[in-house]
Amino acid sequence: MSELSRIGVAIDSALLQKFDDLIARRGYTNRSEAFRDLIREALIEKTSERADSLVVGTLTLVYDHRVRMLADRLTSMQHENFHHVLSTLHVHLDHDNCLEVLVLKGKSSTVRKIADALISTKGVKHGRLTITTSGAGL
Ligand code: NI
Numbered sequence: 001m002s003e004l005s006r007i008g009v010a011i012d013s014a015l016l017q018k019f020d021d022l023i024a025r026r027g028y029t030n031r032s033e034a035f036r037d038l039i040r041e042a043l044i045e046k047t048s049e050r051a052d053s054l055v056v057g058t059l060t061l062v063y064d065h066r067v068r069m070l071a072d073r074l075t076s077m078q079h080e081n082f083h084h085v086l087s088t089l090h091v092h093l094d095h096d097n098c099l100e101v102l103v104l105k106g107k108s109s110t111v112r113k114i115a116d117a118l119i120s121t122k123g124v125k126h127g128r129l130t131i132t133t134s135g136a137g138l
Contacts, residue, residue: 040138044132050108052109053108055106055107055132056105056111056134057105058101058102058104059102060100061074063124065098077114084106084114085104086105087103097125115129
């Protein structure tokens with residue numbers, strides 16, 4: 001970690017109260033850590049918008065494994081991109097439904113493209129990609 005800098009921030013009292021309420025609900029014990037996390041969040045979001053930036057993502061899929069060939073299709077698509085699929089977790093939610101979590105890594109554009117292809121596959125009930133950082137540089 002680099003050396004710490006102290007800054008003063010002028011902020012409307014009502015807005016600050018809302019911020020304090022929010023961070024208390026999220027479990028922060030001080031404003032500084034909440035501010036730092038907000039800044040990191042903004043930086044990660046900005047970075048992930050660049051198509052060529054290296055990102056890590058988790059993709060959550062929910063689907064009905066009884067849909068014909070769906071599980072095979074999803075598995076094939078993952079094999080086609082095996083360099084970018086670091087790991088998968090499969091949970092049998094109930095008799096019919098499966099939840100799968102994939103950890104993806106690669107260029108932002110590639111990770112999004114893989115995720116979009118999987119999410120838009122017919123029979124997938126829900127899918128959500130969360131892009132995060134590898135942690136380097138933050
Ligand atoms: Ni299953």
